[in-house]
Amino acid sequence: MDKNLLKKIKGKLEKEKERLEKTLASFAEKDKKLKGDWDTRMPKMDSGRLEEETDEVEEFSNLLPIENTLELELEKINLALKKIKQEKYGICEKCKEPIPQIRLKIYPQAKYCKKCEVK
Numbered sequence: 001m002d003k004n005l006l007k008k009i010k011g012k013l014e015k016e017k018e019r020l021e022k023t024l025a026s027f028a029e030k031d032k033k034l035k036g037d038w039d040t041r042m043p044k045m046d047s048g049r050l051e052e053e054t055d056e057v058e059e060f061s062n063l064l065p066i067e068n069t070l071e072l073e074l075e076k077i078n079l080a081l082k083k084i085k086q087e088k089y090g091i092c093e094k095c096k097e098p099i100p101q102i103r104l105k106i107y108p109q110a111k112y113c114k115k116c117e118v119k
Contacts, residue, residue, distance in 0.1 A: 001090050005101060009108045010084050013077050016109075020074045027063050036075055040067045076109040092116050 024038045031037035040063045043056030083089040090099050094116035103110055110117070 001098075001101070005105075006084065006089065009089075009104060010081065013081055013084075013108050017074065017077045017081070020070050020077070024067065024070050024074070028067050036071065036078070038067055038071055040064055073109070076111065079111070080109040 028038040028040045031039050040060060043053065043060050080089060083091075090101075090104055091097070092099050092113040093111045095113060097113060099110055099113045103114060
């Protein structure tokens with residue numbers, strides 16, 4: 001793969017990683033025991049106002065699937081960055097063929113070529 005393209009892709013991945021981590025940090029904290037895991041902050045049930053506490057619990061439950069989605073995307077980005085470092089980036093994990101560069105430009109954390117992604 002062209003070194004300039006790889007450098008651009010790496011920069012894009014690092015920028016997206018930073019964005020995801022910033023978003024996660026706005027409502028969750030890194031789990032100190034489990035690498036790559038984040039925990040949505042629990043609401044503090046100390047206001048004494050039932051309606052306010054109910055809203056906080058509802059917000060907490062709405063954030064859990066968002067946390068999961070962001071964690072999964074962050075995991076893909078970290079894997080792509082690791083592959084770049086190991087000089088194994090851009091190879092489909094299923095068929096072992098090169099992933100088309102146009103696909104990597106659009107979705108740099110792609111693990112599969114389009115053909116294998118659909119299967």
